[in-house]
Amino acid sequence: MPARPPTMFDVDWNSCIQCGACVAVCPLPGFTSQFDTIATHRPCDVSCMACERICPVTAISSEPGPDDDQLA
Amino acid sequence: MKIDGDFDVVVVGSGPAGATTARSCAEGGLRTLVVDKKQELGSPIQCSGAVSANALRSAGIALDDEFLSASVHGFSVFDGEGEESLLDLRRASPEPAGYVVDRRRFDRHLMRTAQQAGAEAWLKAEALGHEPQDGGTTLLRIRQFGAVRTVRTRVIVGADGLQSQVGRWAGLTTRIRLPELASCLQYVVDGVETRGLLEIVTGSQWAPGGYAWLFPKANGQAEVGLGVSRTMTDRDARWHLERFLRESFLRARFAGMRILEVQGGGVPLTAPLRRQYDDHIILVGDAARHVNPITGGGIHTALRGGILAGAFLREVLPTGEPPTADLLRGYQERWEGDFGKALRQLYTVRSALNRVPDVDRQDRELHQVFANYFRPGSPYRYI
Numbered sequence: 001m002p003a004r005p006p007t008m009f010d011v012d013w014n015s016c017i018q019c020g021a022c023v024a025v026c027p028l029p030g031f032t033s034q035f036d037t038i039a040t041h042r043p044c045d046v047s048c049m050a051c052e053r054i055c056p057v058t059a060i061s062s063e064p065g066p067d068d069d070q071l072a
Numbered sequence: 073m074k075i076d077g078d079f080d081v082v083v084v085g086s087g088p089a090g091a092t093t094a095r096s097c098a099e100g101g102l103r104t105l106v107v108d109k110k111q112e113l114g115s116p117i118q119c120s121g122a123v124s125a126n127a128l129r130s131a132g133i134a135l136d137d138e139f140l141s142a143s144v145h146g147f148s149v150f151d152g153e154g155e156e157s158l159l160d161l162r163r164a165s166p167e168p169a170g171y172v173v174d175r176r177r178f179d180r181h182l183m184r185t186a187q188q189a190g191a192e193a194w195l196k197a198e199a200l201g202h203e204p205q206d207g208g209t210t211l212l213r214i215r216q217f218g219a220v221r222t223v224r225t226r227v228i229v230g231a232d233g234l235q236s237q238v239g240r241w242a243g244l245t246t247r248i249r250l251p252e253l254a255s256c257l258q259y260v261v262d263g264v265e266t267r268g269l270l271e272i273v274t275g276s277q278w279a280p281g282g283y284a285w286l287f288p289k290a291n292g293q294a295e296v297g298l299g300v301s302r303t304m305t306d307r308d309a310r311w312h313l314e315r316f317l318r319e320s321f322l323r324a325r326f327a328g329m330r331i332l333e334v335q336g337g338g339v340p341l342t343a344p345l346r347r348q349y350d351d352h353i354i355l356v357g358d359a360a361r362h363v364n365p366i367t368g369g370g371i372h373t374a375l376r377g378g379i380l381a382g383a384f385l386r387e388v389l390p391t392g393e394p395p396t397a398d399l400l401r402g403y404q405e406r407w408e409g410d411f412g413k414a415l416r417q418l419y420t421v422r423s424a425l426n427r428v429p430d431v432d433r434q435d436r437e438l439h440q441v442f443a444n445y446f447r448p449g450s451p452y453r454y455i
Binding site (some may be wrong): 017018019021022023024025026027029034036051053054056057058070 | 102116118194233235236240246248249253255256257302308309310334335336337338340
């Protein structure tokens with residue numbers, strides 16, 4: 001069981017300035033999108049939320065991701 | 073297997089650290105390739121571009137109007153209330169103490185110099201991974217314009233920034249913890265007067281855990297921005313910057329401001345990596361966390377690391393010794409003896425500041441650190 005429930009992130013491309021800060025602070029290797037942001041196509045099961053906080057323009061939002069049962 | 077190139081050194085990343093390493097390697101006769109996944113050198117800009125004259129001189133970079141945006145003749149450090157501590161060096165010398173460079177042009181200039189020295193460069197080329205071979209070489213896979221190419225090299229230099237993939241292959245680069253990454257935003261603006269100085273504003277009412285800046289640029293333009301620690305505020309950098317522009321004691325100077333560009337980034341205020349090498353791999357620049365943890369400045373440290381890395385590789389590679397971690401450790405040892413000591417010292421200053429529990433006291437101490445930082449006799453003046 002993960003300590004925190006998984007999270008799905010969303011990047012508002014209109015706000016994103018492609019600075020890469022979210023990836024720099026992310027503990028998951030390779031959890032990236034094609035646009036040098038954190039991944040938005042699969043859930044994050046660390047849910048530390050550091051990416052959401054570091055973003056200088058609050059381009060990242062999140063909602064609870066599907067949990068393991070739903071994925072199975 | 074088809075090999076698309078044979079090199080002594082492949083540098084991943086074409087920023088100041090990578091380009092300087094590549095230039096030095098090529099000058100020493102090493103077969104050098106630079107790969108960068110971007111399509112444009114120096115873009116997107118994530119940095120203000122302030123660099124000391126000494127940094128350029130010691131890296132052997134001739135001053136060139138191509139990339140110099142504005143001259144810097146000193147520093148003005150304000151506390152949160154607007155109390156100024158001024159160091160104007162024009163009284164002592166007409167020569168600029170430093171410059172603000174145009175990062176797009178500067179990066180391009182450095183890469184062009186590296187190419188003129190004989191380095192090859194591939195853009196839109198992403199390094200994917202490598203596989204060590206017998207005989208002291210490794211095969212590096214690179215995807216360029218959708219096709220995977222393989223090159224043989226002896227050393228891979230990771231100059232690929234904060235999110236360094238090369239460092240991650242070797243297990244050297246870990247993520248930066250949130251408290252040690254400043255969240256920064258700056259506007260390039262028109263219609264704001266500057267003073268030929270780097271103007272810095274400390275104070276947690278404006279930039280909690282960081283500082284705000286106003287730097288001159290060419291053609292009457294300026295850079296105004298700030299960095300905050302997100303563990304010290306619930307608001308993002310943009311909110312703090314907007315408030316600084318609207319409410320700070322400098323607000324009258326921003327009244328006629330027009331925004332030309334928005335730039336941002338995460339600036340590491342952290343210690344250099346404990347280990348910056350592995351079999352076939354060394355790291356330079358942001359990838360090795362060669363960043364000043366007080367100012368967040370990274371150009372000087374990137375150039376210096378590049379010079380040291382290049383000089384080291386020029387010395388050891390011609391001996392034919394296999395580039396094992398044991399051999400490449402020598403690069404870091406040199407770096408520690410040169411720049412490492414100062415950066416690690418600055419990190420202890422930064423950590424002590426972070427530990428001050430009282431916000432007002434922290435503000436006062438940070439202001440003192442900045443006010444003294446550039447003074448003659450300061451041990452950090454040249455960093």
